[in-house]
Amino acid sequence: MSDKRHTIIADNNPLPLQKAVQSLLREVERLKERTTDRFEESPSGSLLTISQPLLPLDPLDWLNRQHLFPKLYWMNREKSFSVAGIGTADCIEQNTPGTNASSFAELTRTIATKDPDARYFGAFRFNNMEEQSEPWHSFSSYAFVLPLVGITFEQERYVLFCNLWLEPGEAPDIKIRSICDALENMSTTQSDCDSDRNIPALVRISRNPDVQSWTRQCERALRTFEAGDMDKIMLARQTILEFSESFSPLLFLINYPYPKNSTYRFYFEPKKNHAFFSFTPERLYRRDGVTLQTEALAGTSLKENLTGDDNLASEVLLNSEKDIREHKFVKDSIYGELFPVCSEIQMDEQVHVLQLNRLAHLYTRCSATLKPEFSNDSTLLTRLHPTPAVGGVPRDEALRHILDIEPFNRGWYAGPAGWISSNAAEFCVGIRSGVVVEAMTFLYSGAGLVKGSDPVSEWDEIEQKIGDLLTTANGDT
Numbered sequence: 195m196s197d198k199r200h201t202i203i204a205d206n207n208p209l210p211l212q213k214a215v216q217s218l219l220r221e222v223e224r225l226k227e228r229t230t231d232r233f234e235e236s237p238s239g240s241l242l243t244i245s246q247p248l249l250p251l252d253p254l255d256w257l258n259r260q261h262l263f264p265k266l267y268w269m270n271r272e273k274s275f276s277v278a279g280i281g282t283a284d285c286i287e288q289n290t291p292g293t294n295a296s297s298f299a300e301l302t303r304t305i306a307t308k309d310p311d312a313r314y315f316g317a318f319r320f321n322n323m324e325e326q327s328e329p330w331h332s333f334s335s336y337a338f339v340l341p342l343v344g345i346t347f348e349q350e351r352y353v354l355f356c357n358l359w360l361e362p363g364e365a366p367d368i369k370i371r372s373i374c375d376a377l378e379n380m381s382t383t384q385s386d387c388d389s390d391r392n393i394p395a396l397v398r399i400s401r402n403p404d405v406q407s408w409t410r411q412c413e414r415a416l417r418t419f420e421a422g423d424m425d426k427i428m429l430a431r432q433t434i435l436e437f438s439e440s441f442s443p444l445l446f447l448i449n450y451p452y453p454k455n456s457t458y459r460f461y462f463e464p465k466k467n468h469a470f471f472s473f474t475p476e477r478l479y480r481r482d483g484v485t486l487q488t489e490a491l492a493g494t495s496l497k498e499n500l501t502g503d504d505n506l507a508s509e510v511l512l513n514s515e516k517d518i519r520e521h522k523f524v525k526d527s528i529y530g531e532l533f534p535v536c537s538e539i540q541m542d543e544q545v546h547v548l549q550l551n552r553l554a555h556l557y558t559r560c561s562a563t564l565k566p567e568f569s570n571d572s573t574l575l576t577r578l579h580p581t582p583a584v585g586g587v588p589r590d591e592a593l594r595h596i597l598d599i600e601p602f603n604r605g606w607y608a609g610p611a612g613w614i615s616s617n618a619a620e621f622c623v624g625i626r627s628g629v630v631v632e633a634m635t636f637l638y639s640g641a642g643l644v645k646g647s648d649p650v651s652e653w654d655e656i657e658q659k660i661g662d663l664l665t666t667a668n669g670d671t
């Protein structure tokens with residue numbers, strides 16, 4: 195954050211948290227002495243970020259001890275960038291049903307008016323045409339938040355920051371007051387007892403659909419392939435966990451026992467004990483100006499029968515005709531969608547294998563250069579979401595079948611989740627996810643069905659995809 199245009203660095207030396215808070219508070223107090231006209235005026239608002247380098251600390255532990263909402267957390271797959279944030283400096287949110295394309299266009303239009311350095315964190319619904327019931331009531335069609343206060347980890351450095359966002363013509367006093375309140379009320383102690391970090395006892399677990407209904411639902415999908423109407427449909431399952439009491443949903447992240455796993459971490463808690471989180475291996479895309487990185491990720495082998503051996507999992511996967519076919523639908527669709535909007539596309543000829551803790555996936559990387567007129571997130575989101583890894587082929591028909599067949603709303607499951615600024619963005623696909631509502635947690639994961647898929651194997655595949663989350667919930671790590 196240090197080299198950005200509207201950034202004040204309080205003190206260049208990294209400080210322990212408590213001192214860092216004091217240092218930020220001093221800078222914020224100093225702002226009160228500035229007259230309004232000394233804040234950068236812009237027709238669409240202005241942003242001032244004040245930051246203070248920090249000595250290393252655990253941002254999840256910090257986040258868990260705070261009392262200001264929303265709370266959010268993002269970590270990229272490479273684990274080289276993370277942000278933990280609390281409160282709202284600015285928020286772009288919408289909560290009316292409509293097409294996904296109109297949501298994407300609206301967010302992109304709004305973000306274009308914001309400070310180019312401001313990263314807004316949030317997610318979209320999988321399908322905004324679908325009416326949502328519980329457990330999704332706290333989650334809008336989309337919500338993207340510029341945090342009021344937070345901790346960034348970037349280039350191996352920790353930074354405490356606060357954001358002062360002013361609407362055009364807005365006097366700074368009230369916003370400065372809310373930053374001071376957030377800093378003064380921030381908990382700066384380390385969590386000293388482990389009991390704060392334990393997920394309560396799991397008292398009940400159920401699956402929706404159950405195995406019999408799942409088999410019937412898969413057979414419905416398989417019939418559409420036989421009839422020649424469809425090539426692929428991704429169907430998901432919900433696993434419902436009931437705990438002995440409500441708890442901080444962040445404990446799923448804190449207790450996740452596989453730090454090396456190549457997954458993004460996305461977390462959004464709009465109100466206390468109501469949160470959506472995802473441990474997804476799948477990148478939707480990363481855009482920096484006209485430069486795009488995306489990928490096809492679909493096709494799975496389970497390691498449990500292969501005694502966890504990576505090489506064996508790769509070999510099985512690379513020789514599975516069904517998985518190669520399942521993967522190819524995704525690869526071809528991404529290429530076809532990008533072709534009209536890119537001046538150059540480089541897609542791996544050879545399919546790779548991404549190794550996870552319990553699974554391996556087929557994986558094809560793709561980098562591309564966008565034509566300048568298409569170099570925006572509305573174009574990319576509309577073209578890439580949902581890929582056939584989470585939707586199907588053909589796309590619109592697959593979405594109709596999903597609405598018809600699945601016995602629950604997808605909400606934010608399998609939607610684009612990540613961050614966006616006016617000139618760059620990174621979105622993962624919010625799979626392997628859960629939504630926590632007080633003492634209940636609903637986990638979501640699915641499998642891409644193609645001709646020849648076996649419902650029981652697909653059931654087992656999904657069980658493995660949420661296996662790490664189930665282990666976390668059981669506390670037997």
Ligand SMILES: C=C(O[C@H]1C=CC=C(C(=O)O)[C@@H]1O)C(=O)O
Nearest residue numbers: 492493494583625639640641642
């Ligand atoms: C839809 C999910 O996974 C997708 C991503 C990778 C592999 C997949 C598969 O092999 O079926 C799925 O397409 C999910 O975990 O909810």
Ligand SMILES: [Mg+2]
Nearest residue numbers: 493494641642
């Ligand atoms: Mg599969």
